[in-house]
Amino acid sequence: MIHRRFDGEVAIVTGSGRGMGKATALTLASQGARVVVNDIRAELAQQVVEEVRTAGGQAVAYVGDVSYESDVSAMVALAIQEYGTVDILVNNAGILRATRPLETIPLDEWELMMAVNVTGVFLCTKAVLPVMKANRSGKIVNISSSAGRSTSTFGGAHYTTSKAAVLGLTRHTARETAPYNINVNAIAPGSMDTEMVREMSTPEHMEQERQNIPLGRLGTAQDEANLVVFLCSEESSYITGATIDINGGDLMI
Ligand SMILES: NC(=O)c1ccc[n+]([C@@H]2O[C@H](COP(=O)([O-])OP(=O)(O)OC[C@H]3O[C@@H](n4cnc5c(N)ncnc54)[C@H](O)[C@@H]3O)[C@@H](O)[C@H]2O)c1
Numbered sequence: 001m002i003h004r005r006f007d008g009e010v011a012i013v014t015g016s017g018r019g020m021g022k023a024t025a026l027t028l029a030s031q032g033a034r035v036v037v038n039d040i041r042a043e044l045a046q047q048v049v050e051e052v053r054t055a056g057g058q059a060v061a062y063v064g065d066v067s068y069e070s071d072v073s074a075m076v077a078l079a080i081q082e083y084g085t086v087d088i089l090v091n092n093a094g095i096l097r098a099t100r101p102l103e104t105i106p107l108d109e110w111e112l113m114m115a116v117n118v119t120g121v122f123l124c125t126k127a128v129l130p131v132m133k134a135n136r137s138g139k140i141v142n143i144s145s146s147a148g149r150s151t152s153t154f155g156g157a158h159y160t161t162s163k164a165a166v167l168g169l170t171r172h173t174a175r176e177t178a179p180y181n182i183n184v185n186a187i188a189p190g191s192m193d194t195e196m197v198r199e200m201s202t203p204e205h206m207e208q209e210r211q212n213i214p215l216g217r218l219g220t221a222q223d224e225a226n227l228v229v230f231l232c233s234e235e236s237s238y239i240t241g242a243t244i245d246i247n248g249g250d251l252m253i
Contacts, residue, residue: 002147004030004031004032004108005031005032005229005233005234006028006031006032006033006087006088006232006233007031007032007109007221008032008213009032009033009034009086009087009088010033010034010035010036010079010083010084010086010087010088011025011028011033011034011035011036011086011087011088011089011090011232012035012036012038012062012075012076012079012086012088012089012090012128013025013028013036013037013038013092014037014038014039014066014089014090014091014092014093014120014124014126014223015038015039015040015066015092015093015094016035016038016039016045016046016048016090016092016114017039017040017041017043017044017045017047017048018038018039018041018044018048018194018195019192019195019196019221020092020148020189020192020193020194020221020224020225020228021039021092021093022048022221023091023220023221023222023224023225024092024224024228024229025037025048025052026048026051026052026055026088026225027061027222027225027226027228027229027234028088028090028229029052029057029058029059030057031229032057033057033087033088034045034057034058034059034060034082034083034242035052035057035058035059035060035184036059036060036061036062036075036078036079036082036083037049037052037059037060037061037062038061038062038064038066038075038093039061039063039064039093040063040064040065040093041063042061042063045061045062045063048061049061051201056229057148058083060078060082060083062075062078062079062169063199065116065120066091066093066116066120066121066124066159067115067119067120067123068123068124069123071126072120072123072124072126073127075124075127076124076127076131079114080131085131085135085240086128086131086132086138087135087137087138087139087165088092088138088139088140088232089125089128089139089141090140090141090143090228090232091120091121091124091125091139091140091141091142091166092143092228093116093120094116094117094120094143094145094162094163094196094235095112095113095116095117096154096155096159096196096197096200097109097113097155097156097158097159097200098154098155098156098200099152099154099155099156099159100156101154102156105156105157105158109158110158111159113159113161113162114158114162114165117149117159117162117163117165117166118162118165118166118169121135122164122169125140125169125173125184127220128140129177129182130177131179132180132182133177133182135179136179136180136181137180137181137182138177138181138182139182139231139232139233140173140177140182140183140184140185141183141184141185141186141187141228141231141232142166142169142170142184142186142187143166143187143189143224143228144163144164144166144170144186144187144188144243145159145163145188145189146188146189146190146245146247146250146251147160147163147164148160148162148163148164148165148166148167148188149164149167149188149243149245149251149253150251150253152200153205153209154191154197154200155200155207163188166186167186167188167243170184170185170186170241170243171241174240174241175241178240178241182240183231183236183237183239183240184237184240184241185231185236185239185240185241185242185243185244185246186229186242186243187224187227187231187243187244187246188243188244188245188246188247188251189219189224189246189247190213190219190245190246190247190248190250190251191206191209191210191213191218191250192218192219192220192221192224193206193218193220193221193249194221197218206218212250213247213248213249213250214248214249214250215248215249216248217242217248218248219246219247219248222248224246225246227246231244
C-alpha cells in the first residue's frame, strides 16, 4: 500500500472554496488528509468536497464566516464530530479590496479587512489550540502576503496592514505553542494568478506585474499549495515562527 503523507490526519482549510485554499484542500486530501472545506460561499465549498470525494478522498463542507466566533466554534465542532480531532489548520481565508488612497478608505472597509484577515486568523487559531495542545501536536499555517512584508500594488493600506498583523500573530502563537509541539508558520505569496487578483485588477496590470517578476510569471494556486503542504508535513518539523516567501523572486529579502 502507498503511504500518503497525511493518512489519518484531519485538516481545516479556511476559504477553500476556490483559489489557493482550494488547491491546498485538494492536495492535502490527495495525500490522505480528511479535510473540512470552509467557505462563506456554500456552492464553492460543496463543489470542492465533491471533487475530493470523486478523487477518492474524504472531505466535509462547513459554510461559515471566519470572523464570527460562533461560526468558527461550529466549524471546529464539526471537524471533531466528523473526524475526531484537528491536526492541521490552514488560515487561508482572506479578502482584498482594490488599492485606493488611504484617505479614501471607508472605516467599514478597513474594519471588514481586519475582521476577516486578522480576527479570522485569531479566532480559528483560538478554537483549535485546545485540541492541538491536548494532542501535543499540530500544524498551523497562516496565509499572509508579500504585502505584509513590503507593500502591494493590488491592495490598499488596509490590506498591507492586515497581512503584516498576521506575521506578528504567527510569531507570537509559535512561541506560545512550541512547548506543545505545535508548529506555526506564515506564507507570504507574491502575485498569484487567482480569481482574487483577477477580480481586483486588469489584464494590463497583471502583465505589468508579470514583467517585474524575475521568474517571468505570476504564481499558481498549486505553487502555493505545495508550500503549505510542506509546512503541514513532518518534513518541516524544525520550522516554526517563520515567514516563507513565495513570489518568483519579486521580493528578495
Ligand atoms: N492571489 C494572490 O496574489 C495573493 C497574494 C498574497 C496573499 N494572498 C492571500 O491568500 C489567501 C487566498 O487568496 P486567493 O487568491 O486564493 O483568494 P480567493 O478570493 O480566490 O479565495 C478566497 C476564498 O475565501 C473565501 N472567503 C472570503 N471571506 C471569507 C470569510 N470571512 N470566511 C470564510 N471564507 C471566506 C472566499 O469566498 C474565497 O472562496 C488570502 O488570504 C489572500 O489574501 C493572495
